[in-house]
Amino acid sequence: MIKSLTGTLLVAAAATTLMAAPAAASTAGASSASVSASTATSKSAATASAQLIRTKVYFGRCRDTCTIKVRVTNISRRNLFNVRLNARLKVNGRKAGTCTDYVGGLRARRTTWAACTVRTSTLSNLYNDYLDGFSGFRYYASTYVSYRYYR
Known part of the structure; x- marks a missing residue:
C-alpha cells in the first residue's frame, strides 16, 4: 500500500x-x-512511473569476499544516464555488507554488466563460522539500481 x-x-x-x-x-x-x-x-x-530496467544477479567467488555481478537491461526506448548499482549481501538472513558501482549511461534496449565486491569483517566472520561447522553459508543479494533520463 x-x-x-x-x-x-x-x-x-x-x-x-x-x-x-x-x-x-x-x-x-x-x-x-x-x-x-x-x-x-x-x-x-x-x-508512480514504471521501471525502465531489469536486473539479474550472478555471483563470482563468494567466501571471505564476495563478488556480485549484475546484468542491467534497459527495457525502454529511452536512453538512461547516471545509472548506479547498490547491492546488499545477506548470509543466512544476516546483513553481511553492501557495495556500490557506477554503471554510467545505458542506451535504449541495451544490456550492460556491473560488478562490485563486498569485503567486510562480518562476511569474513560468517565464512569462518561456516568453515568451523557452526553454521551454513546461504548467501543472497538484493539490488537497487537508480537512474535518470530525459523526458
Missing part, C-alpha cells in the same frame, strides 16, 4: 471537521473522508 502525504493531510483535515459536527453528520462525513483518502492514494499509485 502506497501512502502519500496528501492522503494523510486529507484524513487529518476530515477529522478536524468531524469533531465540530454533530454525531449524526459524523458518520456521513467519515465515509466521504475515507473515499477521498482512498482516491488520493490511488492517484499517487497511478502517478
Whole structure:
C-alpha cells in the first residue's frame, strides 16, 4: 500500500471537521473522508512511473569476499544516464555488507554488466563460522539500481 502525504493531510483535515459536527453528520462525513483518502492514494499509485530496467544477479567467488555481478537491461526506448548499482549481501538472513558501482549511461534496449565486491569483517566472520561447522553459508543479494533520463 502506497501512502502519500496528501492522503494523510486529507484524513487529518476530515477529522478536524468531524469533531465540530454533530454525531449524526459524523458518520456521513467519515465515509466521504475515507473515499477521498482512498482516491488520493490511488492517484499517487497511478502517478508512480514504471521501471525502465531489469536486473539479474550472478555471483563470482563468494567466501571471505564476495563478488556480485549484475546484468542491467534497459527495457525502454529511452536512453538512461547516471545509472548506479547498490547491492546488499545477506548470509543466512544476516546483513553481511553492501557495495556500490557506477554503471554510467545505458542506451535504449541495451544490456550492460556491473560488478562490485563486498569485503567486510562480518562476511569474513560468517565464512569462518561456516568453515568451523557452526553454521551454513546461504548467501543472497538484493539490488537497487537508480537512474535518470530525459523526458
